[in-house]
Amino acid sequence: MFRMRAMKLGAAVVAGAFLLTGCGAAGADTPKPSAAPSLPSLENASGEVAFWSSVTNMQPVVDEFNKTHPNIKVTYSVVPSGTAGGYAKLSTALQAGNAPDVATIEYPYLSGYASAGNLKPISDYVGEDVLGKFPGQITDLVKLGGKSWAMPYDAPPMAFYYRTDVLAEAGVAKAPATWDEFEAAGKALKAKNPNAYLASFYPNDANVLAGLAWQGGGKWFGVEGDSWKVTMDDPATAKVAQFWQRMVDQKIVKVEQAFSDEWSQDLQQSNVVGVVGASWSATGIISRTKGQEGKWAVAELPNWGKPANAMLGGSTFAITKDSKNPEAAAVFTQWMSTSQDAVKARGNSGSAWLAYPGLSDIAKNAFDASHFGGQDIYSVYQKASDAVLPGWNWGPDIASTLTPLHDGLGKITTGQTIEDTIKQADKSTTDALKSRGLSVTD
Amino acid sequence: MTRIDSSPRPVRRRQPGAGGRAAAIFLAPFFTLFVATMLAPIAYAVYLSFFAEKSSGLGFGGTQTIFVGLGNYASVLASETFTGGLVRLGMYCLMYIPVMVGMALALALLLDVAANGARKLFQLLLFLPHAVPGVIAALIWIYLYTPSISPIVQAAASGGIEINFFDAHLVLPAIVNVSVWEWTGYNVIILFTALQAVPREVIEAAVMDGASGLRTAFSVKLPLIYPALGVIMLFTIIGTLQLFTEPTMMHNATASVTSTFVPNMWAYDAAFNRHNLNEAAASSIIIALLAATLSFVVTKMTSRSNKG
Numbered sequence: 184m185f186r187m188r189a190m191k192l193g194a195a196v197v198a199g200a201f202l203l204t205g206c207g208a209a210g211a212d213t214p215k216p217s218a219a220p221s222l223p224s225l226e227n228a229s230g231e232v233a234f235w236s237s238v239t240n241m242q243p244v245v246d247e248f249n250k251t252h253p254n255i256k257v258t259y260s261v262v263p264s265g266t267a268g269g270y271a272k273l274s275t276a277l278q279a280g281n282a283p284d285v286a287t288i289e290y291p292y293l294s295g296y297a298s299a300g301n302l303k304p305i306s307d308y309v310g311e312d313v314l315g316k317f318p319g320q321i322t323d324l325v326k327l328g329g330k331s332w333a334m335p336y337d338a339p340p341m342a343f344y345y346r347t348d349v350l351a352e353a354g355v356a357k358a359p360a361t362w363d364e365f366e367a368a369g370k371a372l373k374a375k376n377p378n379a380y381l382a383s384f385y386p387n388d389a390n391v392l393a394g395l396a397w398q399g400g401g402k403w404f405g406v407e408g409d410s411w412k413v414t415m416d417d418p419a420t421a422k423v424a425q426f427w428q429r430m431v432d433q434k435i436v437k438v439e440q441a442f443s444d445e446w447s448q449d450l451q452q453s454n455v456v457g458v459v460g461a462s463w464s465a466t467g468i469i470s471r472t473k474g475q476e477g478k479w480a481v482a483e484l485p486n487w488g489k490p491a492n493a494m495l496g497g498s499t500f501a502i503t504k505d506s507k508n509p510e511a512a513a514v515f516t517q518w519m520s521t522s523q524d525a526v527k528a529r530g531n532s533g534s535a536w537l538a539y540p541g542l543s544d545i546a547k548n549a550f551d552a553s554h555f556g557g558q559d560i561y562s563v564y565q566k567a568s569d570a571v572l573p574g575w576n577w578g579p580d581i582a583s584t585l586t587p588l589h590d591g592l593g594k595i596t597t598g599q600t601i602e603d604t605i606k607q608a609d610k611s612t613t614d615a616l617k618s619r620g621l622s623v624t625d
Numbered sequence: 626m627t628r629i630d631s632s633p634r635p636v637r638r639r640q641p642g643a644g645g646r647a648a649a650i651f652l653a654p655f656f657t658l659f660v661a662t663m664l665a666p667i668a669y670a671v672y673l674s675f676f677a678e679k680s681s682g683l684g685f686g687g688t689q690t691i692f693v694g695l696g697n698y699a700s701v702l703a704s705e706t707f708t709g710g711l712v713r714l715g716m717y718c719l720m721y722i723p724v725m726v727g728m729a730l731a732l733a734l735l736l737d738v739a740a741n742g743a744r745k746l747f748q749l750l751l752f753l754p755h756a757v758p759g760v761i762a763a764l765i766w767i768y769l770y771t772p773s774i775s776p777i778v779q780a781a782a783s784g785g786i787e788i789n790f791f792d793a794h795l796v797l798p799a800i801v802n803v804s805v806w807e808w809t810g811y812n813v814i815i816l817f818t819a820l821q822a823v824p825r826e827v828i829e830a831a832v833m834d835g836a837s838g839l840r841t842a843f844s845v846k847l848p849l850i851y852p853a854l855g856v857i858m859l860f861t862i863i864g865t866l867q868l869f870t871e872p873t874m875m876h877n878a879t880a881s882v883t884s885t886f887v888p889n890m891w892a893y894d895a896a897f898n899r900h901n902l903n904e905a906a907a908s909s910i911i912i913a914l915l916a917a918t919l920s921f922v923v924t925k926m927t928s929r930s931n932k933g
Contacts (some may be wrong), residue, residue, distance in 0.1 A: 271896075274900050410683070
């Protein structure tokens, strides 16, 4: 064990020395002032790059890259999606020191990997000329401690999907624009059909709750000086929690697991006639609601009085500490995230909303939106994406936040409130961060 | 010995040390694997459990490994979710062990007196559920439990009974049910085999003395298969402490099964969600020590009852 550590250290020193002689920029281990970094030239990058991802349809993208970049050879491995085992696999590989050059990490998990020393900052390889072109609310999410840690890939904004036919029958002519209208629409639906629900509340997907809090103006994590701030109990979040508690209590939304058979069946049988989701939800709705073609529409998420939105899901490509070829890895991630060819090669990407400006038009052309009655769903996503509130941060150990949220939300059908669950999660997050030695103010 | 000496095959004389060398050669693969896949990981886990990865400030400077002694054990045992999981596991045992062992015993005793042809058939039928892998079994049962898609729940609802197996209070019995379904048949086979070894003359003597079938079962057969009963208790307890597959699968289907529902899930969550391998190691060792202690108690108890 000690020898392994020593060897790894030795390898890191050697790699660091190469970097220093090569270009003057240091590796991830030594923090450098972010002002005027001299970046390595990526023009001559070559060699092998190992790439892990659970993003669908990436094989043709990798093939296209290998075809157009003869000096770099990317080997692609499909891994399970993050919480289904992908992160377990990545963490184990990082522990063993044989992680791939490029890993796919969702935004909420990024600061956890970055703060555990598992990543090489992308801003050590790719300049502001590229990173600066991403919308500010997205770069906020990958920038931590003065460095950008990963290349944003997709950046799905939240959206509300609904059955136009069922709502029209209940006297609701257009999509609810505010949460008050959402509640009114729910009551109208209940009056028409007491067994129908306007949407679902997912106890197993606390990311949705986080997105709703973000959209409501809440801010769960922040950085103050050299300390993390955990403020999940802020008033904006409390307002959101109370609203959803009311929706659950009035049975306007059904408490059920996202992506469960039960949820699929409820959509199929029109027991649940709306979905609070994100741009990618379109694909899932289409596959679950065969026979309801043309009856669905998408709208921006109802808001609290003025346009506001949040992101739900989305992935970044990060270069791990174990990468022996970070320059080539940087070329590859930059190409995947910013090149039109990459999006074209992927084909139908399941209503993806890409972070880099101008790329979503290509994804739009590859997506068949006839299920939504010919609606231009991407123009809704565009508005939704523009409205994403800037300044949201994810904490440095998101599992310690999401786990107590999931566990607490599991009890809301037996008396626990959403607001109490969030308060408990605030406390367990604070405790978990402190136990890791991080400085935390509550 | 004389028979061997008189045989035409060449006589192998025992060279001092030769047997040892041969044994060593035959045992080496076992011990190599045993050390590499059992002892070394356990030693590494014990080692890990004494250290912690600490960050400072915002954490972007990476982590430092420091020695914390029994600190990880203390924080695992202080964790409400871990102790909650242990209590839940205790409740699971209280339901599962009596039901499963009771049913296995009853079925084995019935098999023992069944007609010869029926015996084979029932043996097979009883064993079938065990042939289904745990993950698949959990998936099947999740389908049968899930409200609004389960035929059982729907049939009950049409009969006026509202039942939700994923209710926070009902989900543990629901998991017990899956385990009983999976494991009863397996244990029936072990007990039945033990019953087959009971000397027939003892049973004949009992019948001659006028003992009823029930009396024979409880006063003659049962005491004679205590060792087998001890073995299945041992396996069951160790297996129960390692409960993981069924609740993990159910965790995906219902929020009533939390991500730290049982201690093994707690360890998994610590290692792969919270990236705290040190606490995961400490919790695994606590579970292992618990299994060792309980196994010791069970072996003591069964060996005492054998003598008595």
